[in-house]
Amino acid sequence: MASTISTADCRISVSENIKREIYSVSTSVNFTYEIKKEIIRNGFENTCCKTAALSAFLRATGSIITRGPHVGFEIVTESENVAEYFVGLIESMYGAELKIAEVGTDNRNGRDRLVLDCVGERSFFILSELGLAEFDGEGVNLKMEIDPYLVENACCRRAYIRGAFLGSGSCTLPKEDESGSGYHLEIVFFGEALADNFCDLLAQFDVLAKCVQRKNSYVVYLKSKDSISDFLQLCGAENCLEKLDGLAERREMRNNINRVANCMQKNYDKSVLASVKQIRAIEVIDSVIGISGLDEALETVARARLSDREASLKELGERLGISKSCLNHRLRKLVKISEELTEE
Structure with missing residues (x-):
């Protein structure tokens, strides 16, 4: 049969x-x-x-x-x-x-x-x-x-x-x-x-x-x-080709998400490191000459940073009513003052 x-x-x-x-x-x-x-x-x-x-x-x-x-x-x-x-x-x-x-x-x-x-x-x-x-x-x-x-x-x-x-x-x-x-x-x-x-x-x-x-x-x-x-x-094999293309698209989407996440993480890590450096500098200044010994603009920035140690530059600048670049300039100046005090 x-x-x-x-x-x-x-x-x-x-x-x-x-x-x-x-x-x-x-x-x-x-x-x-x-x-x-x-x-x-x-x-x-x-x-x-x-x-x-x-x-x-x-x-x-x-x-x-x-x-x-x-x-x-x-x-x-x-x-x-x-x-x-x-x-x-x-x-x-x-x-x-x-x-x-x-x-x-x-x-x-x-x-x-x-x-x-x-x-x-x-x-x-x-x-x-x-x-x-x-x-x-x-x-x-x-x-x-x-x-x-x-x-x-x-x-x-x-x-x-x-x-x-x-x-x-x-x-x-x-x-x-x-x-x-x-x-x-x-x-x-x-x-x-x-x-x-x-x-x-x-x-x-x-x-x-x-x-x-x-x-x-x-x-x-x-x-x-x-x-x-x-x-x-x-x-x-058109059905298999469609499956392959679908997999490639999903992998590309996942890779893009991972790249964005990695980039954001790196930026966050840099921000955290910078914040730690700024806080240490302000603490050095406070222990040597006191924060009140700074000019008014720097004193305001120093106290704002100590009061909110995790705030980003954007958030801190908005709170103080100054631009991000201006805030960054004043923070760098505080770091420089602390370095000079340490050398003395």
Whole structure:
């Protein structure tokens, strides 16, 4: 008995036992999952785009295997939605069935892990059609770079990028209250030439990615909010793009509030330090010559400061009926008098 999966572009038949096992692998709902879910929901319009996406998906998460005389492939994924989609796509396009090879948990990161393989009469034909391998007369020859024919059209280039992200892509966002950037999107490949090809592919859409080697793999990554926004727009993930923009706006608002608060705190700290210095100066004057020994203007300011030690210059000036600059001048004069008295 077969069940069906609804996608944006086709209805794909998948055997019931595979579907049950796929759904038994749980995936945490995070931003990566949301992006992949939206890409799958949008689907791929043409057969050429499906072929490009499937090729990229196998490049990013698959490997070539042999079993007896047959050359085939296996795919590893953490997402049941992604696995189900590509299982159905392969069945629909090539009439080949993928079998569950392993269901478990990755010991390195604790995430669910699903391994599917396809080895049989049609498996090498699929690899050839997807530009991954060819028979050169002596044996099977693996192609290490992106087949130019698969990405000849702009729509297929976009599909290839989306397929690669579905295979080994991930995206993390910073928390709203975190400082620094924290934005990170990456796609992992097992060959340097392929990773470089992928960077060139992104550059054709003005998305400038970097590549770094991580152990035995090559990681194509984006680190800025703007570049990730461009990538999501390229993938047609409009809902995820809206979520990203919303997060960026909230972080910017929080940062602005923090900057204003920090500025106000610094100004307050400076005001407090100045007030302490003024009060100490007046106390020195009072202990040596007495406040009454000052001229009338300075005596008035000195007594006003001592009576309200926490008042700002603006508040004190308004109370005395003088300008802030005039008050500041008289307070500085009091400090200078105290310094002269101390030196004596």
